[in-house]
Amino acid sequence: MDTIAVDVLIVGAGGCGLNLSIFLADLGVDFLCVERSTRLANLPKAHYLNQRTMEILRQHGVADDIYAMGTPPENMSRAMWLTTLGGDGPHDRKVIHEMDGIGGSGDSQRAIYERDSACRSANLPLIRSEPIFRRHADARAPGRLRFGTELLGFSQDADGVTATIRDVASGEESTVRAQYLIAADGGRTIGKALGNKMVGPSGLAKNVTVHFTADLSKVLLDDRVMLHFFIHPTRRGPLASGALVPAGGADAKWGRHSKEWIFHFMVAPDDPAKFDEAVVSQQIRELLKLPDLQMDVHKISHWMIEAVLAERYQYGRVILAGDAAHRHPPASGLGLNTGIQDAHNLAWKLALVTRGQASAALLDSYEAERRPIGSFNVAWALSSYWNHLLSAASIFAIHPANVYEAVGQPDEDNEIAGLFADTPDGRMRRARTAEVFNTHRVEMYDHDVELGYVYEQGARIPDGTPAPARDPWGTVYVPTTRPGHRLPHAWLERDGQRVSTHDLLDDKASLVLIANARGAAWCEAARQLATELKLPLLAVRIAADGDALDADRAWQALSEVDETGALLVRPDAIVAWRARRGVADPHHELKQALQQILRPAH
Structure with a gap:
């Protein structure tokens, strides 16, 4: 059995592991990164890269490639809540609320964000950003990324970690001797082997994410809107709302003319329905009221909403980072950003320690620094996520005289017609609803969350x-x-x-x-x-x-x-x-x- 000696072994080549590979390569650290899968993730998630993350990517020469492929600022400067995109009912195609977009891209926040950083935020789903990260890592450390290679087991002693890895295709096994092992595996194996506990609520809701191609250019209302949230005017329950995000595509078109899209909708955790291509396609058509929408579905993923944090980030010479250390609801886009920032915090410490320019005790600061940030960000994302339920509920419960909702007998005509009525009562409802919806600034422009930690x-x-x-x-x-x-x-x-x-x-x-x-x-x-x-x-x-x-x-x-x-x-x-x-x-x-x-x- 071959023995490979490196300073650092990274397990997992997702967004966190790939960026740690880039940073360590730049710092001259001898590392090996193994990933069981033979290919990159094909999930269209983690699309928002905040200012702090883009500063880090700029420092390491990656930011320009993200900006070149990502959403232009003018196509991500608004967020909008609507009833539907189609239909001819009295409450279809209505704008419930709109505000400036995420990450300081809108008019009200742009100057503030530009004042505080040399970088703007970016938008690029992981299916597009991970190939960029892999290309940079491969170019800087040829042969050090091994896809199709799994970790079989590991042990540690006072001087390092000994791990056994296996080539999935050939079955050939190798021994790796490293000073440190970094678990960037999403919490799938290493944390469990260490007995790590993930603290916090899980199984809160089941999300279905659909990546598809369709032409929506004739039904979208505003080319500046990147985040479309839908609250159906008559449906109730988990299947009454959804979110639509452009995914760009090979033609690099964005805004209304994006060819590829990501649609998220939530279902009850115990919903037994099988959300296959036929079901999700129909669900999207019904939510948007576009019964004839032609769709080419690329990927359907099911995932549970959780807000969990590792009990510990470090176990001797084994260190957890990214999703192995914290997993967030998607609101505020803090998951991948926090993971890349974990890697950035860790990389320079690993470099100085493995060079002998700092003591091993420097690495103890990683958990002391990053775990409180992980805890804060998980809680913030959860609050931002629940805020969507609060705003949706406000549409139907904002009126103090609306006793129907309180006694479980919703009068949909009263609720929706009242909200859009050209009357003093309607204006009052819209004003109160706007106040509630404006609380989404905790997600759209959480500038201090991104830079002020x-x-x-x-x-x-x-x-x-x-x-x-x-x-x-x-x-x-x-x-x-x-x-x-x-x-x-x-x-x-x-x-x-x-x-x-x-x-x-x-x-x-x-x-x-x-x-x-x-x-x-x-x-x-x-x-x-x-x-x-x-x-x-x-x-x-x-x-x-x-x-x-x-x-x-x-x-x-x-x-x-x-x-x-x-x-x-x-x-x-x-x-x-x-x-x-x-x-x-x-x-x-x-x-x-x-x-x-x-x-x-x-």
């Missing part, structure tokens, strides 16, 4: 300052350089080029010391320590005579340190330490900070 424990040195108060709606993001927070974005000028503060980071696991105009001593200390400690440590002074120029004076306001101060930024763009002003011995102060971050005491 903070690591209160882990590889950072607190400076005693309080965190900015977080907006309970998740909308208002307050940039800060407080240790544990994401480095704020500001535009700078460097070598005649406009660059973001995030462009001061590289893709080689380098830490960056950022000093202001009178912080030359900090930069000199950083350069000395890079040699002395054999660390990848860069130094940048932002000044007219420095390494970058704060031409717009934006960084001056965002840095939160004076002209003699400095920040130490981790490779994942998290501020690790800051000195609000100069000190007598910057070499000593910075060395202590580096040692505390990279070689923490157990």
Whole structure:
């Protein structure tokens, strides 16, 4: 039996595993990624990639390919709730509510999102993004992705992990000896073998997702709308609503002219119906009131809504990431985004530890940092998901005099006709309903959820300052350089080029010391320590005579340190330490900070 020696073994080549492969390849880490399936996932899910994820993909040279294939901003700038797309009844083809689209793509949020990041959010379903991720991983680490290879078992000791893998087609087995094993397998095998428990509600509802081709260009109302939500005017129960999302296609058309579509509808968890092609096609036609719609169904998937979090993220030298650590309802699009951000947090730590530039204790910070974020994001997604039921219910229950609904005798004519009536009562109903529907800002523009997360424990040195108060709606993001927070974005000028503060980071696991105009001593200390400690440590002074120029004076306001101060930024763009002003011995102060971050005491 062959024995393969690597630093890191990744099990699972989904969105998380593939991106971890890209990051480790860029960082020069010797790894092997195995995936039991012989092909990529064919599920049209996880289409929304938020700003923070796109910043990470930009850092590693992947973002441009996502943007090139993804939805143009103008075709994802609105969200709309409708009764139907067809039909000739008095309440068909009615717009119940509309608002700006997800991720700051709409007019009301665009300037805010552009202010806070060099990247816009993107939309591209996993059936299109995973091939991009695989192409980048294969190009950077040829032969290190092995599809059609399954994990048979593993054991760990004080020095590493020994795993047995098997080629599914040939049956040939190999032994892998790695320093660390990363479970990016969706929780299918490794977590269970470790006795990990997924905490939280599962089996909340069954969703049916249908990927199909159809021409909807003549019935859709607005080319800007990416998210269409349908609430049928007369049907009740789980089969009375659905969501329609464009999937693009080989012709790269989006908006109304998208050829491929994704339709989601919810059914009761115990519904015994068989949702095959004939049934789902009829269901979609009935919900949309398009009885003659010609559809070519590509894929039908059934999946349960759950909101669960791993009890632990790390078991010795085995570490859980992505869906193996957290699984979310689809609202707010946090599942894949959280998984890619797990990989980004983990990659630089694995790089420095396997190189011997940091102690193994640095990896203990992964769970301390990422599990609270996973917990928050799972809860947020669940709340966003249930919010759709709240808004749908508001249509039929918003009127205080509507006793019919309260006693279980809904008067559909009263409910729907009353909502759209051109009367004072109808206007009141629409105003109240709009108030409820506007709560979907927790999903459409949860800007602070995407950028404002903070690591209160882990590889950072607190400076005693309080965190900015977080907006309970998740909308208002307050940039800060407080240790544990994401480095704020500001535009700078460097070598005649406009660059973001995030462009001061590289893709080689380098830490960056950022000093202001009178912080030359900090930069000199950083350069000395890079040699002395054999660390990848860069130094940048932002000044007219420095390494970058704060031409717009934006960084001056965002840095939160004076002209003699400095920040130490981790490779994942998290501020690790800051000195609000100069000190007598910057070499000593910075060395202590580096040692505390990279070689923490157990």
